Amino acid sequence: MVTLHHTDPELAALLDTEVAQQNSTLAMVASASIADPSVLAAGGSALSNVTAEGYPGARYHPGAQQFDAVETLAVERAKHLFGARYANVQPHSCSSANLAVLSALLRPGDTLLGLDLDAGGHLTHGSRASVSGRHYNSVSYGLDESGRIDFARLTDLVLEHRPRVLIAGASAYPRTIDFARFRAIADTVGAYLLADISHIAGLVAAGRHPNPVDVAHLTTTSTYKQLGGPRGGLILSGREYKTPGPDGRTPLHRLMQRAVFPQSQGTPSPASIAAKARAFAVAAEPAFLETARLIVHNARALARELSALGYQVLTGGTDNHMVLIDVTSAGLSGVVAERALEECGILANRNRIPGDTKPPLVTSGLRLGTNILAQRGMGPEQMRECAQLLHTVLAGTTARSDTEYRIDPALVAIVREEVRWLCSCHPLPIDTTAHVPVSLIGVGT
Numbered sequence: 554m555v556t557l558h559h560t561d562p563e564l565a566a567l568l569d570t571e572v573a574q575q576n577s578t579l580a581m582v583a584s585a586s587i588a589d590p591s592v593l594a595a596g597g598s599a600l601s602n603v604t605a606e607g608y609p610g611a612r613y614h615p616g617a618q619q620f621d622a623v624e625t626l627a628v629e630r631a632k633h634l635f636g637a638r639y640a641n642v643q644p645h646s647c648s649s650a651n652l653a654v655l656s657a658l659l660r661p662g663d664t665l666l667g668l669d670l671d672a673g674g675h676l677t678h679g680s681r682a683s684v685s686g687r688h689y690n691s692v693s694y695g696l697d698e699s700g701r702i703d704f705a706r707l708t709d710l711v712l713e714h715r716p717r718v719l720i721a722g723a724s725a726y727p728r729t730i731d732f733a734r735f736r737a738i739a740d741t742v743g744a745y746l747l748a749d750i751s752h753i754a755g756l757v758a759a760g761r762h763p764n765p766v767d768v769a770h771l772t773t774t775s776t777y778k779q780l781g782g783p784r785g786g787l788i789l790s791g792r793e794y795k796t797p798g799p800d801g802r803t804p805l806h807r808l809m810q811r812a813v814f815p816q817s818q819g820t821p822s823p824a825s826i827a828a829k830a831r832a833f834a835v836a837a838e839p840a841f842l843e844t845a846r847l848i849v850h851n852a853r854a855l856a857r858e859l860s861a862l863g864y865q866v867l868t869g870g871t872d873n874h875m876v877l878i879d880v881t882s883a884g885l886s887g888v889v890a891e892r893a894l895e896e897c898g899i900l901a902n903r904n905r906i907p908g909d910t911k912p913p914l915v916t917s918g919l920r921l922g923t924n925i926l927a928q929r930g931m932g933p934e935q936m937r938e939c940a941q942l943l944h945t946v947l948a949g950t951t952a953r954s955d956t957e958y959r960i961d962p963a964l965v966a967i968v969r970e971e972v973r974w975l976c977s978c979h980p981l982p983i984d985t986t987a988h989v990p991v992s993l994i995g996v997g998t
């Protein structure tokens with residue numbers, strides 16, 4: 554079989570190194586997960602060669618029979634996984650999905666209410682850095698003193714600004730999101746509720762977080778985060794799928810079809826849609842339930858261990874896959890903590906925390922996630938080791954400024970070795986010989 558190693562050794566070597574690094578690194582980036590090899594294979598399949606705008610049965614190009622069947626399969630599997638009545642699998646990302654939803658429900662200048670970026674919200678929830686905050690009149694809600702969503706303030710803001718769309722969802726929030734409460738508040742002014750479950754889609758699919766699909770009007774998610782799918786987005790709707798849009802006539806499901814194509818995207822990505830179909834099937838298997846259970850138990854254990862080591866854990870703990878800590882007590886900024894950890898083979902990203910006084914590229918916090926640790930089969934016992942390793946690095950790092958630091962190279966070597974050992978005891982669920990999809994599916998033989 555001819556593989557990338559023969560045809561392009563330079564590129565193959567880079568991809569080889571990437572696999573080796575993923576295998577020997579403790580990845581605790583909360584937005585990341587490991588895609589099953591079958592998902593990677595589907596995503597690298599020859600279906601990518603098909604160009605066909607439109608939807609199954611209504612394409613603007615010929616030659617889409619298999620793609621029609623694949624997209625229909627992906628839609629059916631998405632509906633089954635989330636208990637939805639409508640699914641659109643074409644968004645190229647959740648950012649695209651959110652912007653499509655907003656553009657269908659809002660006219661420029663209309664009011665949108667979302668969680669503030671600095672409080673853990675997403676750019677597309679109305680941040681000024683995104684078109685969602687520039688084309689619409691964006692208002693933000695935040696957190697209360699305990700670090701939880703401030704529903705009292707949210708209720709006041711809804712009554713004061715009467716948004717047309719309320720967004721529930723976050724990129725950095727370690728607690729359960731009470732979608733029913735959001736819906737009740739949205740209903741007081743007749744706002745549409747958009748639930749964005751990008752970070753928690755795996756827990757929702759596995760029944761470990763309340764499912765918003767029948768509660769919100771529309772639900773969006775990334776497919777590559779906790780779902781272990783390809784890069785991409787998904788729009789879902791449940792009970793409300795036939796509810797009229799802002800024109801009082803067109804049902805939401807029809808509005809969404811148009812909002813994605815032709816209003817905001819051109820050709821879909823057929824191979825990515827095949828990979829989504831595969832990922833939705835993987836997420837419906839019993840093994841995924843066990844991973845979801847470990848994700849939650851590990852996060853709780855990690856939060857407990859870090860508290861015991863003296864770190865301030867935001868909200869005092871976690872309900873999902875995420876643990877947010879304040880690293881200023883260790884005398885470090887978020888970016889210094891991130892870089893020192895990376896040097897030691899541990900990946901976790903800097904994050905702003907409520908009341909943060911440091912700039913966005915510096916920050917005072919660190920965001921940790923347990924998706925990949927759970928996928929490796931690690932359990933709460935290993936979280937003690939992980940917390941210890943984190944602490945060893947953070948306590949052994951001396952900040953010279955918010956961006957400069959020193960760490961003893963001997964300490965780096967020791968931690969790296971321990972990380973390597975821990976990783977080798979809990980290998981990634983990927984076949985390291987099958988890292989290049991073309992070799993996996995035998996294309997090029």
Ligand SMILES: *Cc1c(COP(=O)(O)O)cnc(C)c1O
Binds near residue numbers: 651724
């Ligand atoms: C990551 C994220 C997105 C954006 O997803 P992409 O697929 O990366 O565009 C949207 N919303 C939330 C809450 C996210 O965490």
